[in-house]
Amino acid sequence: MVKNSSFTEIDLNRAVEELDLELVTGDINKKIEGIYICDLLSNVIASASSGDIWLTVQGHLNILAVADLTDVAAVVVVEGIKPDQDTVERAKDRGITLLTSNKPAFELAIDLNYLGRY
Numbered sequence: 807m808v809k810n811s812s813f814t815e816i817d818l819n820r821a822v823e824e825l826d827l828e829l830v831t832g833d834i835n836k837k838i839e840g841i842y843i844c845d846l847l848s849n850v851i852a853s854a855s856s857g858d859i860w861l862t863v864q865g866h867l868n869i870l871a872v873a874d875l876t877d878v879a880a881v882v883v884v885e886g887i888k889p890d891q892d893t894v895e896r897a898k899d900r901g902i903t904l905l906t907s908n909k910p911a912f913e914l915a916i917d918l919n920y921l922g923r924y
Contacts (some may be wrong), residue, residue: 813922815839818859818880825917827882829895832903834881836884843911847872851895854878854903859918865889869924873902880904 819834821827839857844850845864856877860871862869863878865883870893873881880903883889889897889904897904 809913813840813919816918816922821859821918821921823908823915824921825907827905827907830883830889831898831905832880832901834903834905835882836903837920837923838918840881841915841922842878843881843915851875861907861914863887863894863911866895867893869893870900870902874900882914883905884909884914902907 807854815837818836818838821838822829822834837857838859840851842854842858843861845862847868850860850872850903854876858878860878860881861884863885865887882905884907886908887911894904908914
């Protein structure tokens with residue numbers, strides 16, 4: 807994975823406020839150290855880094871196992887897709903930060919990158 811060298815840490819709570827992300831469950835008082843976009847779970851396991859914010863259209867239980875394995879800061883389900891109720895309940899139980907956005911992943915990544923640069 808190529809890291810954007812101009813991206814600096816940003817507060818997740820700032821991203822939630824400024825980019826109209828909806829908190830489903832979890833703690834937003836943490837730092838985002840990078841952005842990872844992928845819907846293929848095996849690629850996320852292989853390439854996402856601890857502290858990344860992971861953008862995906864997946865909203866099922868398997869994203870939680872991947873979030874645990876990779877130690878991402880948060881999972882954002884994009885394009886207005888809502889995670890299923892089992893996923894929400896288990897995310898609460900596991901302390902995984904789960905958010906949603908109406909934006910497409912690429913557009914949200916651009917906005918996050920902008921926050922991380924300025």
